[in-house]
Amino acid sequence: MSTKADAPPAIDVRNLTISYGPRPALLDVSFTVAPGLLVGVIGPNGSGKSTLIKGIVGFIEPDFGEVRIFGRTMDEVRGEVAYVPQRGEVDWDYPITVRQVAMMGRYGYIPWWKNPQPRDHEMVGQALEMVRIADLQHRQIGQLSGGQQQRVFMARALAQGARILLMDEPFAGVDAATERAILDVLEAAKTRGRTLVVVHHDLVTAAEYFDRLVLLNQRMFAYGTPEQVLVPSLLSEVYEGSIRSFEMLAAAEQPGEGRES
């Protein structure tokens, strides 16, 4: 991670240990992410990927270790980190409209005794335009298609104006068309200098989508470029015995294959 010496890393995870019981979900995880990178978090089911995201966002208190955002603690940079939940974690019947969800991204900036200001409305409007759901803004969120629902939460993250975006499995259970639409938003966010950390379950596309990969299974096995991380010896250690994914991976590694425009 060769960044300018004076610029602090966007995300600095130091010796992070988080547990829900006697067995830690994350054990001594450390890595630093330079600003403007698109980072994928991969690992088998139950390897602590979502926990890592919830730890960075400050939802779960770590047992040990800390997370620094642009060199400062989470409490000092409230609002700099946006979060896009996994689709399954959202109550889609909740009585809330698309616009209200996006407005929640602004809640961190509105004091409790005030109403949203014109500036907040403006930023929400722009965010909805950017992900192309402005015309659906007064719908209840359950009335949208899967891809549109995913975009509502992207709009919320954009409205928040955060420099760091954390996304939990945005590609899980979406069709190819939506996957491409999400990738567009990711790339656009990156072009604007945002730093993104994305939980991902598909090894085959991991190399193609991300600049850096975190390979996780309770502890961190590797952090680096896809070429450094997606090596059979490491993968076999992490994904004990799931041979099939390597065969698919081998196919994807053929030059020119699996690389979409």
Added chain:
Amino acid sequence: MTDFLRQALLAPLGETFFIKSLVGGMMTAVVCGVVGCLVILRKMSFLGDALSHAMLAGVAGGYLFMKLAFGLEAHAPAMLVGSVLAAVLTVGLIGFVSNISRIKEDTAIGIIYTGVFAAGVVLVSAFSEYVHIDLMHFIMGDVLGVADADLWVAAIAGSIVLSVIILFFRFFHITSFDPILAAAIGIPVGLVGYALTVSVSLVVVSAVSMVGVILVVGLLITPAATAYLLSDRLEKMMLLSALFGVSSVVGGLYLCVWFNTSGGGAIMLFCTIQFLVVLFVAPRYGILAGWFRRRRQVPQQVMEDVLGFVLRQEGAVTPEKVTAAVTGERSVILRALRQMLSAELLSSQDHGLGLTEKGRREALKLLRAHRLWEAYLHRTGVAPERVHEIAHQLEHLNDPDSVHLMDHLLGHPLEDPHGSRIPAEVSHEPGKKLRASELRPEERAAVLEVTEKGRDCGLQAGDVVICGPRRNEGRTWVLHRDKEEIHLEHRQADAVWVAILGGNG
């Protein structure tokens, strides 16, 4: 007849006890309704039940403490404090048991609240010479015997809870909907949760004296659930829920004096019937609405066939021509025409039906799907004479995202195999933002942004380009920047975002 009705409605209002019950009940119902919305959205209904039972121990404890320490009989504030303490203790114990053991939360709730309730029962019966609490009253409530102290408790508890919820509405809203984001932007999620728990206990305490332990949870969640069926926004849901609570109390109390029944029972029965009625007739989420929706539904396919047919005709068409040309039952097609007229896809013109602007857009979208499918079929090697027929079936697979993807995979073709122009995805009016790969020849556009995969193409944000005809069998995009000609591969053209400019040829 009207005299009888007036008598039936007005006579009870002359009675002080009735007025007191009405006022107390309505206050309680409003607060219950508002808090109940948060309770059901957080899936805490069972917890409301638990808290109402647990408070017996608190009431007994508070009673006993004041009696033994100060010799005061039935000291209301002490009982109130005792109830809230008991509620908080119950919630704490539930959390403790479910966190440290393999016992799941719902089981933990069941264990702890019955335990705390049992402790209250034992306390009341063991000290029956000191504590004069009528267990039956506690369990069933006595809405017609509301004492002044009960009214005060309801008023104070209600105003505290309502103020907290209105002032911190956004906090409750976001922690209920997405606690993780709430934590990320610095809202104390745990504290808000405790505030809600305390609010629920306060509400429950003030409601128990009227409707009793068993029915209080109904007053908390039934009006909220009724409102849930009618609203798409939390503010509206809370308002409706409060209204439904009030109407249950009013309706229930009249039932109670007319038929001389239990007050709490009548209120909850009224409330439940109200819920069932709404469940049946709610405009969007109701049973009848769903049934009508399914019945009225015209197959999408028929509508699309009609649109396609009208688009291909010159000028207006008569309904007879449509029913003759489109496959399907005559009645279904006529229903489709009626619905399309009311949806403003079609309009009545001099000589029949014609497409509106909206209808035209829809029809072009279909035509686009149709011709893209033709291009696809041609590429898979389907015999040319069969292409149209199969595409006519496949054009109904036209979800926008999927058509977009197919267009991309086919390399954004401009014409179908018969040489007909494929309509663009949306009308390319000035200001429209799209990828350079979607530009049509002759269009003028400003480059907005070049993402990473297109960095090597030589274009930059701010450049103004005019699209030329494609080369190399449509695989090379040609853009003119002043006199310069820039060639892009598909990959690069996809990575360049542009906005259409007006004033082109």
